[in-house]
Every structure is written in structure tokens, then in C-alpha cells.
Amino acid sequence: WSDRNAPAPTLTITNPENGHAHLLYALETSIRTAPDGKMKPLRYAAAVENALRRKLGADTGYSGLICKNPNHSHWKIAADYGLGRN
Structure with missing residues (x-):
């Protein structure tokens, strides 16, 4: 992410064997995804994604829909605690 000038993820879950990773980004404001959720925030979130x-x-x-389990000891975990880097 840093070499592509992208925002720091909140959590990075990396496979130590091949370096593949899932980057997770926390939202400051939640977006309701239930059937009664508003379309404008959903479209905006999809555009950002x-x-x-x-x-x-x-x-x-x-x-x-799925990701590596950050609580499993196999994965390498890096967390950003609001510092903008991990």
C-alpha cells in the first residue's frame, strides 16, 4: 500500500509463505447494508472500495465475503493504531 501511495490499512493479514495479504480498513462511520439501508452511502462505499x-x-x-482470520497464529498481523502506518 505504501509504495502505491494508498492509505494505511487498519489491519494487514499476511500469509508468511507467499506474502499474499488481506488489507482491512475500519470506517469511522458505519454504513447500513440491510435492505432498508440508504443507496447513496452504499454507492459511495462501493466507489471507494x-x-x-x-x-x-x-x-x-x-x-x-471471507478473509484470513487475524486471530489464527499462522498469519502475520500488522495493525495501525491511528498512526497512519504499520
Whole structure:
């Protein structure tokens, strides 16, 4: 992320064997995704997600429904505690 001038993720979960990682970004304001959620915030969040995906050169086929478990000891974890870097 840093070499692509992208924002620091809140949590980085890396596979120590191949270096592949999931980058997780926390939101300061939640976005309701239930059927009664507002479309404008959902569209904005989708646009931000797509822009980050392009900027990072991330997997365009990733659905976002699953990720590496940060509580499992196999993965290498880096957390950003509001410092803008990890």
C-alpha cells in the first residue's frame, strides 16, 4: 500500500509463505447494508472500495465475503493504531 501511495490499512493479514495479504480498513462511520439501508452511502462505499482495489492492484475477483482470520497464529498481523502506518 505504501509504495502505491494508498492509505494505511487498519489491519494487514499476511500469509508468511507467499506474502499474499488481506488489507482491512475500519470506517469511522458505519454504513447500513440491510435492505432498508440508504443507496447513496452504499454507492459511495462501493466507489471507494473499487478505487482502492485499482490503486492497490488487488484481486478484482475477490468478493470480500471471507478473509484470513487475524486471530489464527499462522498469519502475520500488522495493525495501525491511528498512526497512519504499520
